[in-house]
Amino acid sequence: MHSGEGEQPFHYAIGRYGSKFLSEIRDNKQFYGIKCPKCGKVYVPPREVCGPCFTKMTEWVKVADEGKLYSYTILRFAFLDPETGKQKPVPYGYAFITLDGADTAFQHFVEITDESKVKVGARVKAIFEDKRYGKITDIKHFVIID
């Protein structure tokens, strides 16, 4: 039994904090984090509540479009992307990036042209699309810069 060509569109509200983050990427190529007034942790991506402190966060903080690889993997097996229903283009670099000024890791693609350079701690920089729509894919990927 298969579900065939059927589609199941859905709407997802990213919220005011997520909207600001994506708008700033679109309009100014600027990353923003949010700082917890209690523990001081800077979250990227931003969200309203610091889970451990259970405190509302309101202080926006500019963070760099550069950072370092917290961790990564290179995906090599074929699998279906549930967002598109199509096979994901493997291999690709899956990166956890700690942007300078942030305390959590931001997930995105990392370029793997030279796999030997993809290492924990490697410096990376965001490459933005020329035309941006306020989507997470307005960031093309990150590249290794050292």
Next chain:
Amino acid sequence: MGKKRTAIVATGQTHHRSSRLDVNGIELINEAVVRCLEDGDLTIEDIDAVVIGNMDHFEGINYVDTWSIDGSGGFMKPTFKLTTGGTTGSTVGQSGFYLTASGMFDKVLCIGWEKNSESDTTAAITTAFDPIWDRLVFAGAIGGLAVEATKYMSEYGATEEDAAHVAVRDRTHALNNPYAQLRKPITLEDVMSSPMLSDPIKLLDVCPRTDGACAVVWANEDYAEKICSRPAWYHAGSVKHPFNLLGDTDLTTLVSMELASKEAYKKAGIKEPLKEIDVMELYLPYSCAGLSWIEAIGLCERGGAPRLVRDGVTNMDGELPINPSGGVIATNCIGATALLRMAEAAIQVMGKGGDRQVPDVETAVATGFGGCFWSDISVLRSKKP
């Protein structure tokens, strides 16, 4: 009515295969339930309530509590559904403890099950994560775990071969378990030369997808010893959920397991886990977890696991055998997986393990693990608490 002492008194599981086309979901569930009732010499009339769980978006049919009622035995009984991802089985299992310990029910049947052959596991798991921040790059369980392995190996200098020892150990143990899915011996070389799926995880480092089900019966102290001559008494447990998005986590160790095990050991009065625990059934879905997570659970200092595993301390004949059943690397019917850990720990306490029995088990530990790096732990003992 107050808190009652309570124990697992019966267990049952299906034979596990990558695809069980011979049965539908209801029949698969029923196979485990019937075996479980037989194990305790019980009938369905003895059961006061049923708890059932799976990954409800996997098979594409929600409300398993309603559609599987014929197979589960829940007809005209209180029936509860629980779904917590990878930990579904242990959540179901621990709820059986809470329901009997509260005195609300005397005997509770807990069921975990999955027909992974009817699911695209990687795509389905991906939909359990944030649509905007997680899903762009996330590739189901394997991708997420690979990122953890990279960080652990980079931090402590552990190697892919260190991890491969865990896969070989668990797959070797599985040879003793007639219910395990993968029962073919493998070597270190086999693991190392298997195809790379997501660096540094190779095909033989990671669990399979399995069709299968597991059931256990909990009974409180008014009934437990009448049903089972050597019940597996619940002594302590803990559940920890660490964070929101995947990028928030500390991947150098499994923080949720570290905190959950500390709490459970304190409740159970365990000071030196390696010495005081006789056997562990750990939810280790891939080989590197068998290094990092046994440090988190307190068996050795951080970075010490590769040595411990290489020295055979966790083998069947070692000081603390881990996964006599073959564990998750041999069998992974996701909604049943963590309940299998609990059932196998109970089997060890009951002394019903057959070829996979560790001698003289007085204390057994079982764990669960789920998507966003959350963990739980249960301590079962032969001695009444």
